[in-house]
Amino acid sequence: MIKYRYFVLMILIGLLACKKSNKSIQKDIIIDDYSVEITFSSFWDCGVFKKYVLNNLRDQDPSEKPIYKEFNLYSIIIKGNCKPPIHSDTLMTKLTKIQSDSLFDFSNSVIDNFKLINRVKPYQRIEMVEDGADVKIEICLMNKCKSATYYHYGDLKDISPEMERLMKYINVITKK
Numbered sequence: 001m002i003k004y005r006y007f008v009l010m011i012l013i014g015l016l017a018c019k020k021s022n023k024s025i026q027k028d029i030i031i032d033d034y035s036v037e038i039t040f041s042s043f044w045d046c047g048v049f050k051k052y053v054l055n056n057l058r059d060q061d062p063s064e065k066p067i068y069k070e071f072n073l074y075s076i077i078i079k080g081n082c083k084p085p086i087h088s089d090t091l092m093t094k095l096t097k098i099q100s101d102s103l104f105d106f107s108n109s110v111i112d113n114f115k116l117i118n119r120v121k122p123y124q125r126i127e128m129v130e131d132g133a134d135v136k137i138e139i140c141l142m143n144k145c146k147s148a149t150y151y152h153y154g155d156l157k158d159i160s161p162e163m164e165r166l167m168k169y170i171n172v173i174t175k176k
Helices: 002-025 097-112 161-175
Strands: 034-041 048-055 072-079 087-094 134-141 144-151
Touching: 034 097, 048 097, 072 161, 087 161, 097 134, 097 144, 097 161
Parallel strands: none
Antiparallel strands: 034 048, 034 134, 048 072, 072 087, 134 144
């Protein structure tokens, strides 16, 4: 009789432990209703213009947005857009959901880590931006958007390490 009680007690403890462990294992639901747009352009958009677009937004008026297929990364390159003839190339890369979510996460980290600092040391040289290229990154999640623009970039390392990682990731997924 005592062995029977121990056996029932062990089963109850096992069931309670399973319920608690199942609750802690549950993963977050990832919302994939988002868009990412990264633009590289020369001064006044003359010269080479390059844009990456991932648009998974569902709740938009089709007449207000270009038609992009979900989970596809579009690479748009335009050369000589200040004088005719304009040469344009568009490359489409099919992404998995994981790749798409990773692209959103990388892009989100770039904007989160972008800071404008208005304090400089007296001996620091302040670089004035008169012309040059710029990088604009914008992400939207459902009905919220945030963006950052970097003017006069020379190297992606000058912008942020996060931006460099984002572009390396894009290069990897577009070459497959």
